[in-house]
Amino acid sequence: MRRNLAGTLRVWSRVIKLNRCLPIALSAGFGFILQRPMPDAALGGVVAGVLLLACGCAGLNSVQEARMDRLYRRTCDRPVATGLVRRGHALALSATLVALGLGILFAGNPSRLPPLLGLAAVCLYNGLYTPLKQVSVFALVPGGLAGGLPPLIGWTAAGGGLADLRPWLLFALFFLWQIPHYCLILLRHRDDYRAVAQPSLIRLFSESLLKNITLVWVGALAVVAMTLALDRDLLQPGSRLTLAGMAVFLVLFLGQRLLRTQADDRLPLWLFNGVFFSALLVVALVQLLAAG
Secondary structure (H helix, E strand, O other): OHHHHHHHHHHHHHHOOHHHHHHHHHHHHHHHHHHOOOOOHHHHHHHHHHHHHHHHHHHHHHHHOHHHHOOOOOOOOOHHHHOOOOHHHHHHHHHHHHHHHHHHHHHOOOOOHHHHHHHHHHHHHHHHHHHHOOOOHHHHHHHHHHHHHHHHHHHHHOOOOOOOHHHHHHHHHHHHHHHHHHHHHHHHOHHHHHHOOOOOHHHHOOHHHHHHHHHHHHHHHHHHHHHHHOOOOOOOHHHHHHHHHHHHHHHHHHHHHHOOOOOOOHHHHHHHHHHHHHHHHHHHHHHHHHHO
């Protein structure tokens, strides 16, 4: 019975893409900590609310893209695509998770900004990005905007406002991270995406040009990270050093790695994500420790 339960939980965790939603929830916690570095119940509520919201959005995405998922080797074994989980069941759970996530953000904050930003993320991700990606590569724009909202949810839940440059730098940091992340996935699975007649940057540009585009976005990400690192009022010295080090490492490593004609693209993708989120974790811990 325990094995059956564990197997069921694993299947449903794939439907709601739990492993991808955890970093999203933590990015909301990151925004909260930068504004108010206090490990209290409000921080936990924001992380929990965004996690439920993100899982609900991911589950809706699994339903919306079930037909497309069957076309790619990378996604053809997803539970909704294979019929292991019924679309109606996935839809019901996903809608419930979205409602719970928005409810937590609404109930736990005197400001209405966090739930409104959460609702905007749902509209951008499931209302624009998911259907638009089947017809245009420009779906990356609303998808990136949705991915940049969680740290703003955390920032506003901690009492911060949006009439300030700093939360928008956080927004830009996560928006800019998503483009190289996506490009590195395309390079990693180049043959898979070239074989399917759907809009994709790997079908629109040559591999060498796509690598150069990736480097441009990584450079933009590094500029934003460096700009944040200059803020002495917001960040502790250790946090500023960590962000600066992350920026330099990503530019230098990905630059030399991607320009190799025979590069194995698994390592750049793994390190890009690992270094980015590890650096943010260090920054959050430094800020919390400094606040006592």
